[in-house]
Amino acid sequence: MAGTLHTSSSQDGLSVKAYQGDGAVMLAFDLDEHLTQNLAGFAVQFTPPKGKPSYLLNRLNFSRGIDASTTPGQRVWTPSDQAPFQKFRWVDFPADVPDGTAQYTVSAMYFQNNGSLRKGPSVDVEVDPGFFQSGKLEMGFTRGYMSSQAYAAKFKNAPIRPAGNKTVTYNTKPFQQQYQWLGFHARKMVFDFLNECLQDQSISVELFAYDLDEPDFIQALVKLGPRLRAFLDDAPLHTKPGAVEPQAKALLMKSAGAGNVKTGHFKRFAHNKVLIQKKNGKPVKVLTGSANFSVRGLYVQANNVLIFDDPETATSYSQAFNQAFSDPSKSQAQFPKSPIAKQWFDVKDPGLPIFSVCFSPHTSDAISLSKVAQEIAMADSSVLFAVMELGGGGTVLQELQKLPANSKIFSYGVTQSVTGLKLYKPGSSNGLIVPFAFLQSKVPAPFANETSGGVGQVIHNKFVVVDFNDSEPVVFTGSSNLASGGETDNGDNLLAIYDRAVATAYAVEAIRLVDHYHFRAAMKGATKAQPLALEPAGVQKPWWKAYYDPKTLKNRERLLFIR
Numbered sequence: 001m002a003g004t005l006h007t008s009s010s011q012d013g014l015s016v017k018a019y020q021g022d023g024a025v026m027l028a029f030d031l032d033e034h035l036t037q038n039l040a041g042f043a044v045q046f047t048p049p050k051g052k053p054s055y056l057l058n059r060l061n062f063s064r065g066i067d068a069s070t071t072p073g074q075r076v077w078t079p080s081d082q083a084p085f086q087k088f089r090w091v092d093f094p095a096d097v098p099d100g101t102a103q104y105t106v107s108a109m110y111f112q113n114n115g116s117l118r119k120g121p122s123v124d125v126e127v128d129p130g131f132f133q134s135g136k137l138e139m140g141f142t143r144g145y146m147s148s149q150a151y152a153a154k155f156k157n158a159p160i161r162p163a164g165n166k167t168v169t170y171n172t173k174p175f176q177q178q179y180q181w182l183g184f185h186a187r188k189m190v191f192d193f194l195n196e197c198l199q200d201q202s203i204s205v206e207l208f209a210y211d212l213d214e215p216d217f218i219q220a221l222v223k224l225g226p227r228l229r230a231f232l233d234d235a236p237l238h239t240k241p242g243a244v245e246p247q248a249k250a251l252l253m254k255s256a257g258a259g260n261v262k263t264g265h266f267k268r269f270a271h272n273k274v275l276i277q278k279k280n281g282k283p284v285k286v287l288t289g290s291a292n293f294s295v296r297g298l299y300v301q302a303n304n305v306l307i308f309d310d311p312e313t314a315t316s317y318s319q320a321f322n323q324a325f326s327d328p329s330k331s332q333a334q335f336p337k338s339p340i341a342k343q344w345f346d347v348k349d350p351g352l353p354i355f356s357v358c359f360s361p362h363t364s365d366a367i368s369l370s371k372v373a374q375e376i377a378m379a380d381s382s383v384l385f386a387v388m389e390l391g392g393g394g395t396v397l398q399e400l401q402k403l404p405a406n407s408k409i410f411s412y413g414v415t416q417s418v419t420g421l422k423l424y425k426p427g428s429s430n431g432l433i434v435p436f437a438f439l440q441s442k443v444p445a446p447f448a449n450e451t452s453g454g455v456g457q458v459i460h461n462k463f464v465v466v467d468f469n470d471s472e473p474v475v476f477t478g479s480s481n482l483a484s485g486g487e488t489d490n491g492d493n494l495l496a497i498y499d500r501a502v503a504t505a506y507a508v509e510a511i512r513l514v515d516h517y518h519f520r521a522a523m524k525g526a527t528k529a530q531p532l533a534l535e536p537a538g539v540q541k542p543w544w545k546a547y548y549d550p551k552t553l554k555n556r557e558r559l560l561f562i563r
Contacts, residue, residue, distance in 0.1 A: 002417065006504065012121035016106045017106075017562055019469075020501075021508030022141050022185055023097040027113025027148060028089045028561035031108055037535065039544050040109045040117055046092065049100030055079035056092060058534075059519065066529025068524050082117070084109040086534055086543045088558045091512045093143075094129060095150055097185075101126050111537035131185045132505050136309040136351040139502065140185030141509055142291060144302025144461075154181065158481075160299055162279035169249045172483050182299040186291050189305050190298070193275055193287045194220040197227075202280050206321045208272035208491070209233065210479075211292035213244045218293075222255040230256065231325050232264035233270035263383040264328030266335065266361050267489035272479050273297070274493065275318050283314035290479055290494055301460035302386060302513055304477060304506075306495070310352055316345050317493070320359040335491070336363045344371065344496070355500030361493070365394055365487035368494050372396045372476045375466045375496075376403070381560060382468060384510035385413035392483030400464070410553070410560050414514045422480045461513075465506045469563065473503035 008017040013032035014115045018025050029042050045055040050344075057077035060066065063074055091475040092104070104127065108120035123481070132139045155178055172179065172538050179187060197203045198220060207221065207230040210306050221228055228253055238245040253261045273292050277285040291303035308314065320340050324331045335341055341363075344356040373395035376383055383403055403411035463477035480486060480494040497503075535543045546554040 007125050007127050009123050009125050011123050014106070014108055014121035014127050014532070015562055016104070016123045018104060018125045018127040019504050019508055020127055020132075021091075021505045021512070021559075023131045023514055024091060024093040024137060024508050025089045025104070025127055026089060026127075026557075026561075027104060027106060030088065030558060030562040033085070033548050034546050035108065035120065036548070038111045039542070039545075040111050041080075041086040041534070042088075042090070043079075043081040043084050043107045043109050043119070044090060044092070045081070045105040045107075046094075047103040047105070048094075048098040049102055051098070053083050053103075053105070056085075056090070058083040058085060060086075060532055060534045062534045062536055065526070065532040065533040066523060067526040067528050069528070070523065070531075074381050079529070081109065081119070082105070083125055084117070088547055088554075089511075089561050091508060091515060092129070092522075093512055095154065095181075098128060099538060101128050103127075104125060124288060131188075132501075133141065134353065134499070136349065137502070138189060138307040138309075139505060140184045140189045140305050142298060142301065142303045143182050143184045149332055150331065151182070156372035160212045161295055166213065166244050168215050168218050168244050168251070170215055172215050179299055181475070186303060187298050188291070188506060189307055190217065190287065190291070190293070191220070192274075193277070193285075193307060197275075197277055198223055200279070201227075205229070205280070206274075206276040206278065206318060206325075208321060208324075209293055210269060210511055211245070211294035211297055212248045212296045214431050215300060218248050218251060222251055225255050226257050226260060228256040229260045229325060230251065230262070230272060231321060232261065232263045233265055235265040235269050244520055260392075262328045263489075264324060264331050265446070266324075266332050267493050268485070269490045270324070271481075271486070271490040271492045272320075274317055274321070274479075276321060278314075278318065282311065283318040284311050285309050286317045288312040288478060288495070290460055290477065292460075294544045297460065303460050304408070304509070306477070307350065308347075310347065310349050311360070312349060313347050313352075314359065316340070316347075316357055316359075318328050320491075331491075332458040336361045336488070338538040341387060342367065344368070344510060353497050353502055355495055355497040355499070355522070357478075357496075358487045358494045360487045360492045361489055362386055362487055365380070365484040368485065368487050369394050369396045369482065370482070371496060372464065372494075373399045373483065374539065375474055375476070376464065379409050379466050380472075382410040382412075383465070384411070384465040384468060384507050385415075386463055386510050386513050387413065387415050388481050389415055389464060389483075392481065392485060393481070394484030394487070396464075398484040407553075412511060412514050427475075461509075463506050465503050465510060468503040469500070469560070472498070473500050474498050475503050475506045477506070480540055480558055482537065494528075 006019045013035045015030040017028045043052050044056040058080050059084040088166040096318045106125050107122040109117050204227040210233045275287040287307045289305035291297045291305050323338050346356045376399040465475050467473050475497045478494040480492040546552045547558045
C-alpha cells in the first residue's frame with residue numbers, strides 16, 4: 001500500500017476512523033453521548049477485497065469467562081455482533097494480508113430487555129490494510145507474537161527449527177510457511193533486498209551484522225561471493241563456546257575472501273543490522289532497523305525493518321561502514337572521533353519523508369539522545385513506544401519513565417526487564433509486569449524456551465512515536481537501544497522520521513503490541529471467581545461511562561484517537 005494516514009466516516013451519531021499500519025488497521029470509534037444508554041459495545045465486520053464479509057472475533061463473551069488457568073485450547077472466539085468489543089478502539093491484524101481495498105463496517109450494539117442484542121448506527125470505512133510503502137521508503141514489522149493463539153491454530157505449535165544443537169546450515173524447507181508468517185513484512189523485505197542484489201552482477205553489498213544465524217540469509221550472502229564485504233560483531237556472546245556466529249563467519253570468509261570479512265565490537269557491541277546496496281561501486285539503497293539477521297530476530301521477536309531507496313542515505317551508511325571496516329582494531333578509538341559520528345545527517349529527498357540519521361558510538365551520548373529526549377519532553381498529546389529495556393541510563397529512558405505520571409500526555413508502551421514484559425498504560429506509574437514464568441505456560445512450544453533468555457528476547461523493537469496524529473509527529477527508530485551506554489559504546493544507527501504516515505504505522509504497531517501482552521497480564525490476574533468476561537446489561541456504572549468522564553484517561557484516549 002502507499003503510505004497514507006487514515007480514513008474516517010460518520011453517520012447517525014457514530015464516527016469511525018481507520019488508521020493504517022503495516023498489514024494492520026486500528027479502528028477508533030466515537031458515539032454521541034446521548035446514544036450510549038444500554039450500549040453493549042461495538043461490532044466490526046470485515047469485507048476483504050473480492051471476499052465475503054465476516055465479523056471480527058472477540059476473545060471475550062458474556063457467558064464463558066477466561067482466567068489464569070485457561071489454556072489456548074479452552075478459549076472460545078465469538079463473532080463481535082454477538083460479543084461486541086467493549087472499548088472505543090480495536091486493532092485488526094489479519095492472519096493473511098489482503099491485496100487491495102477492504103471495508104470495515106462498525107455498528108454500535110445495544111442490550112434489549114429480553115437479553116438479546118440489537119444493532120444501532122453503522123458506519124463503513126474503506127482502507128488498504130496491506131504492507132507499508134511510501135515513495136522510496138518501505139517499512140515493515142515482524143509479527144512478534146511470542147504468545148499467540150493464532151500461531152497455535154495455524155501451525156499447531158510446530159517447532160521453528162530442528163531439535164538439537166543449533167547450526168547455520170540446517171534445511172529450512174520444512175519451516176518456510178512458519179517463517180513467512182512469523183517474519184511477516186520484515187522478512188519479505190530482507191529477502192527481496194538480497195534477491196535483488198543476487199540477480200544483478202553489478203551490485204555489491206556491505207553488511208553490518210550482530211546476531212547472525214538465519215540459514216537462508218547466510219546462504220544468500222555466500223552466493224554473493226566476493227561481492228560481499230562484512231563487518232561482524234565479535235563480542236564474547238558471539239565467540240564463546242556454543243555460539244553459532246563463528247560458523248557463519250567461516251562460511252563467509254570462504255565465499256567472499258578473508259579480506260572481505262572483518263570483526264569488531266567497538267567498546268561493547270557492533271550492534272548495527274544493516275545491508276547497503278552498491279551499484280557499480282556507488283551506494284544506492286540501504287536496509288536498516290532493529291531486526292537481527294537471525295531466527296530469533298526475524299521469527300520470534302517484535303522488530304522493524306526499513307529500506308531507503310536513496311543514494312544519499314545509502315552513502316551515509318556506507319561511510320559509517322567504511323569507517324568501521326577500514327581498521328577494526330582501531331575502531332573503538334577512532335570511530336567516535338570521526339566526522340560520521342559527530343552529528344545528525346539530514347535527508348531531504350522529495351521521494352522520501354523528511355528524516356535524519358545518526359551513527360554511533362559517539363564521544364557523548366547527547367549527540368544523538370538529546371534530540372529524542374527533547375521531543376518526548378515537548379510532546380503535545382501522546383507518546384507511544386516499544387523499547388527493549390528502560391533500565392539503562394540517559395535522558396531518553398528517563399523521559400520515558402516519567403510519562404505514566406504525566407496526566408497531560410497519553411502514553412502507551414511496552415518494554416522488557418530480566419523478569420518479564422512491562423506494559424505502560426495511562427496512569428500506571430510503575431508499569432504492569434507480565435512475568436516470563438506466566439508467558440511460558442501460555443505460549444506455543446517453539447517459543448517457550450525463548451522467553452527467559454534475557455533482556456530483548458521478546459520486545460526487541462526500538463521505537464518512540466511522539467504526537468502521531470498531531471501537527472508535528474516524529475518517529476525515532478533504528479538499532480539503537482536509546483540508552484546512554486549504547487550510544488557511547490556500540491556501533492548503532494538512529495533515525496528521526498518526521499512523517500505522519502510513518503508515525504501512524506508505528507503508533508498502530510505500539511498499540512498492537514501493548515494490547516496483545518496486556519491481555520496476557522489481565523489473564524494472569526483473573527480468577528475463576530472473577531474471570532475476564534464482557535460486562536452484562538444492568539450494571540450500575542457501565543463500562544462506557546469512563547470514556548465520557550472528562551476526569552478520566554479513557555476519555556482522553558477516546559478523544560485522541562477519533563480526532
